[in-house]
Amino acid sequence: MNPARRAINAEGAPDQIAEFGPDEPLKLDAGYDLSPLRIAYNTYGTLNAEKSNAVLVCHALTGDHFAASPSPVTGKPGWWSSLIGPGLPIDTNRFFVICSNVVGGCMGTTGPASVDPRTGEPYGVTLPVITIRDMVRAQAMLVDRLGIDTLFAVVGGSMGGMQVLQWAVSYPERVFAALPIATGARHSSQNIAFHEVGRQAVMADPDWAGGRYLALGKRPAKGLAVARMAAHVTYLSEAALTRKFGRTLQDRDKLGFGFDADFQIESYLRYQGTTFVDRFDANSYLYMTRAMDYFDIAADYGGSLAEAFRDTTTRFCLVSFTSDWLFPTEENRAVVHALNAAAASVSFVEIETDRGHDAFLLDEPHFYAAVDGFLSSAARARGLQP
Amino acid sequence: MNPARRAINAEGAPDQIAEFGPDEPLKLDAGYDLSPLRIAYNTYGTLNAEKSNAVLVCHALTGDHFAASPSPVTGKPGWWSSLIGPGLPIDTNRFFVICSNVVGGCMGTTGPASVDPRTGEPYGVTLPVITIRDMVRAQAMLVDRLGIDTLFAVVGGSMGGMQVLQWAVSYPERVFAALPIATGARHSSQNIAFHEVGRQAVMADPDWAGGRYLALGKRPAKGLAVARMAAHVTYLSEAALTRKFGRTLQDRDKLGFGFDADFQIESYLRYQGTTFVDRFDANSYLYMTRAMDYFDIAADYGGSLAEAFRDTTTRFCLVSFTSDWLFPTEENRAVVHALNAAAASVSFVEIETDRGHDAFLLDEPHFYAAVDGFLSSAARARGLQP
Numbered sequence: 001m002n003p004a005r006r007a008i009n010a011e012g013a014p015d016q017i018a019e020f021g022p023d024e025p026l027k028l029d030a031g032y033d034l035s036p037l038r039i040a041y042n043t044y045g046t047l048n049a050e051k052s053n054a055v056l057v058c059h060a061l062t063g064d065h066f067a068a069s070p071s072p073v074t075g076k077p078g079w080w081s082s083l084i085g086p087g088l089p090i091d092t093n094r095f096f097v098i099c100s101n102v103v104g105g106c107m108g109t110t111g112p113a114s115v116d117p118r119t120g121e122p123y124g125v126t127l128p129v130i131t132i133r134d135m136v137r138a139q140a141m142l143v144d145r146l147g148i149d150t151l152f153a154v155v156g157g158s159m160g161g162m163q164v165l166q167w168a169v170s171y172p173e174r175v176f177a178a179l180p181i182a183t184g185a186r187h188s189s190q191n192i193a194f195h196e197v198g199r200q201a202v203m204a205d206p207d208w209a210g211g212r213y214l215a216l217g218k219r220p221a222k223g224l225a226v227a228r229m230a231a232h233v234t235y236l237s238e239a240a241l242t243r244k245f246g247r248t249l250q251d252r253d254k255l256g257f258g259f260d261a262d263f264q265i266e267s268y269l270r271y272q273g274t275t276f277v278d279r280f281d282a283n284s285y286l287y288m289t290r291a292m293d294y295f296d297i298a299a300d301y302g303g304s305l306a307e308a309f310r311d312t313t314t315r316f317c318l319v320s321f322t323s324d325w326l327f328p329t330e331e332n333r334a335v336v337h338a339l340n341a342a343a344a345s346v347s348f349v350e351i352e353t354d355r356g357h358d359a360f361l362l363d364e365p366h367f368y369a370a371v372d373g374f375l376s377s378a379a380r381a382r383g384l385q386p
Numbered sequence: 387m388n389p390a391r392r393a394i395n396a397e398g399a400p401d402q403i404a405e406f407g408p409d410e411p412l413k414l415d416a417g418y419d420l421s422p423l424r425i426a427y428n429t430y431g432t433l434n435a436e437k438s439n440a441v442l443v444c445h446a447l448t449g450d451h452f453a454a455s456p457s458p459v460t461g462k463p464g465w466w467s468s469l470i471g472p473g474l475p476i477d478t479n480r481f482f483v484i485c486s487n488v489v490g491g492c493m494g495t496t497g498p499a500s501v502d503p504r505t506g507e508p509y510g511v512t513l514p515v516i517t518i519r520d521m522v523r524a525q526a527m528l529v530d531r532l533g534i535d536t537l538f539a540v541v542g543g544s545m546g547g548m549q550v551l552q553w554a555v556s557y558p559e560r561v562f563a564a565l566p567i568a569t570g571a572r573h574s575s576q577n578i579a580f581h582e583v584g585r586q587a588v589m590a591d592p593d594w595a596g597g598r599y600l601a602l603g604k605r606p607a608k609g610l611a612v613a614r615m616a617a618h619v620t621y622l623s624e625a626a627l628t629r630k631f632g633r634t635l636q637d638r639d640k641l642g643f644g645f646d647a648d649f650q651i652e653s654y655l656r657y658q659g660t661t662f663v664d665r666f667d668a669n670s671y672l673y674m675t676r677a678m679d680y681f682d683i684a685a686d687y688g689g690s691l692a693e694a695f696r697d698t699t700t701r702f703c704l705v706s707f708t709s710d711w712l713f714p715t716e717e718n719r720a721v722v723h724a725l726n727a728a729a730a731s732v733s734f735v736e737i738e739t740d741r742g743h744d745a746f747l748l749d750e751p752h753f754y755a756a757v758d759g760f761l762s763s764a765a766r767a768r769g770l771q772p
Contacts, residue, residue, distance in 0.1 A: 204609060
C-alpha cells in the first residue's frame with residue numbers, strides 16, 4: 001500500500017471494506033468461485049430509514065471508489081466531486097451514494113495485485129478474467145451487505161455505464177432509475193482494437209514478466225505508460241486537441257530536430273503516461289480492458305438487446321457527447337432504441353461538446369443539468385423527500 | 387540486406403541506385419550536409435524524347451519505391467500496382483513513372499540503418515532529423531540526375547501527399563500537375579499524438595538500446611509491433627472494422643477468458659504488428675513519423691498557406707476519403723481553400739468509402755477514375771501524345 005494512502009486512511013479512513021469469506025464466494029462468469037473477496041468502497045450522505053435513497057455510482061476503467069472524496073494516492077479531489085455532494089446534481093443531502101472499487105481493480109477490492117491465499121503470492125494473471133457482470137454481481141453482494149433491497153439509482157460513465165446497463169439487466173427489480181453515460185451495450189471492434197494495443201504494450205515490457213512482476217519486485221512502467229498514452233488520445237477529440245495544443249511547441253522557439261518532446265501535446269501525453277503508472281496496476285489494466293471487450297449484453301439474449309430489457313420497470317436516462325468517438329452517440333442510441341422496443345421509460349440527452357469521451361468526467365453544465373433533472377424527477381416518482 | 391531481396395535484385399534488378407558523393411551533399415533542414423547520399427528508386431515506362439512525361443510517385447510512411455513491382459522483401463505486388471501500369475490510371479504506356487525510397491527510409495536510400503562513414507556504424511538516431519522538405523530536395527537531386535527539368539506530375543497519398551504539396555511549394559516551376567491524396571498541409575495535434583505513442587512504444591523497448599540496436603545485433607521487435615498496431619487502427623474506420631471484424635471470435639465458439647487473441651480483430655492486429663517488424667526498421671519509423679509531425683507548410687510563410695502557393699502555375703487535384711479520420715476531408719479542403727485564395731487551378735474530389743485512410747492504397751473505382759481523369763486532362767494540356 002502506498003504510504004500516503006496509509007496515512008490518509010489512518011487519519012480519515014475515507015474508505016470502508018466489506019469482506020466476504022469462503023461461505024460467500026463471488027461466482028465468476030469464467031466458471032470459478034472467487035474467495036475470499038474484499039470490496040473497498042466509500043459512501044456519501046445518509047441512508048434513509050426506508051433504505052430507498054441509495055445511489056450506486058459505478059467507476060470507469062481507471063477510476064476508483066473515491067468518487068466524491070480526495071484520492072489518497074494522488075491527493076486530487078474525487079473524480080466526480082463536482083457532480084456528487086451537498087446541493088450538487090447527485091445530492092448527498094438527499095441521496096445515500098455508494099461507490100465501490102470494481103473486482104479486478106487495484107484500489108482495495110480483490111484484483112490481480114491481491115494475494116492468492118493458495119500461493120501466498122499476488123494473483124497476477126492467474127486471477128480468472130473478470131466480466132462486467134462479475135463486477136455487478138460483487139456490487140450486488142455489497143448492496144446486500146448494506147441491507148439495501150432496491151437501489152434508487154445506478155449511475156456511471158463509460159465502463160461505469162456498462163455496469164449500469166448490466167445492473168438493469170441482471171437485477172431489474174432492484175434498480176428504480178438507471179443513468180448510463182457515454183457508453184454502449186457492447187464494445188466495438190475499434191474499441192477492442194485500441195484495448196488490444198494497450199495490452200500488447202504492457203505485455204511487451206520485459207518487466208511485466210508474464211504478469212509476475214509484483215512477486216519479482218518489478219513493474220512494467222514503460223509498457224503501461226505507452227498503453228495509457230494510446231488510450232488517452234482516444235478519450236479526447238481532434239477538435240479539443242487542436243484547441244488545447246494545436247502544434248504549439250514546448251518551451252522552445254523552434255523545432256528541436258530530435259526525438260525529445262517538441263510539441264506540447266507530446267509532453268502532455270508523456271505526463272499522462274508516467275503519472276498513470278504511479279496510481280495504477282498494470283495487470284488491473286489488462287483485466288479492466290478485457291472486461292470491457294467482453295461486454296455484449298445482447299449476446300446473452302440471442303442477439304436481441306431489446307429482449308435483455310424485456311418487462312423492465314426501471315426508468316432510464318442515457319447521455320452521450322457529440323465529440324465522443326469511443327462511444328459515439330449512435331452506440332448510446334442503439335440502447336435507447338432497444339429500450340424503446342422493450343417499451344421502457346427512457347429519455348436520451350446528447351450533449352454538444354468538443355471534449356470527447358472525457359466530457360463525462362468534466363464540468364459540462366448541460367450534462368449536470370440532465371443528471372439533476374432526471375434524478376429529481378425520478379426521486380419525486382419514488383416519493384423521496386426533496 | 388534481406389537474402390530474398392538480394393536474390394531478386396540479382397535476378398531482375400528491380401531497383402536502381404543513384405549515388406551522390408561529397409561534392410553533392412543533401413542540405414538538410416536540420417542544418418547538416420548529408421553525404422554520401424544514396425537513393426534507391428524504380429522506374430516504370432519510358433521517358434519520352436522531350437523528357438516531358440515523367441510522373442514522380444511519392445510513397446507514404448511505411449511505403450517504399452516498389453510502387454508497381456513486387457517488393458523483394460515481402461514478395462507482394464507493388465503497393466500501387468493496380469493504379470500504375472499499362473492502361474491503368476497512371477499509364478506506363480504514356481508516362482515515365484519514378485518512385486524513390488525517401489531519405490530516412492530503410493529500403494535502400496540513406497537512412498538511420500545506413501553506415502555513417504565517420505564511425506563505421508549504422509547512424510541510428512545520430513542521423514539528423516529528416517523533414518518532408520529534405521525528402522523532396524533529395525528527390526529533386528534524383529530528378530536532376532535523370533536529366534528531367536519539369537515533372538509532368540507529382541502524385542502521392544498521406545506522407546506521399548505531403549511531398550506532393552512540398553514539391554509544388556519548393557519547385558513550383560518544375561511541377562506541371564500535382565495530385566495530393568488523403569493528406570494535409572500540416573500534421574494535426576491528434577496525429578502528432580498518435581505518432582508520439584508509436585515512438586514511445588519503440589523507445590520503451592529495451593532492445594531499442596538508445597537507437598544503437600543494429601550495432602548491438604538486437605531489434606526492438608516488440609516495441610515496433612506495438613507502434614504498428616496503434617497506427618494501423620488509425621488507418622481504418624470504425625465502420626470498416628465493424629464490417630470486417632465486428633466482435634467475431636477467433637477460431638473459438640466462445641470467449642477464452644484469458645489474454646490470448648479472442649477476437650479476430652486482435653489476431654489481425656497482432657499479425658499486422660509482427661509482419662511489419664520483418665519489413666521495416668524501427669529507427670526509420672521514428673524518422674518518418676517525425677518528418678510528418680514537423681510538416682507545416684504555412685509555418686514557413688508567416689502562417690499563410692495561400693502565400694505558400696502564390697503565383698503557382700501548377701494545376702492541382704486533391705482527393706479525400708469520407709471515412710478517413712487521420713486526414714479528414716476538412717484537412718484536404720483547407721489546402722483547396724488556400725489554392726483558391728492563390729487563384730490556382732484546383733479541383734477537389736471527395737470519395738465516399740468506409741475504408742478509412744487506407745482507402746488510398748485500395749482498389750476504389752471512383753478514386754481511380756479521378757486520377758485517370760485528372761492526369762488525362764493535364765496530359766492534353768501538356769500536349770502529351772495519348
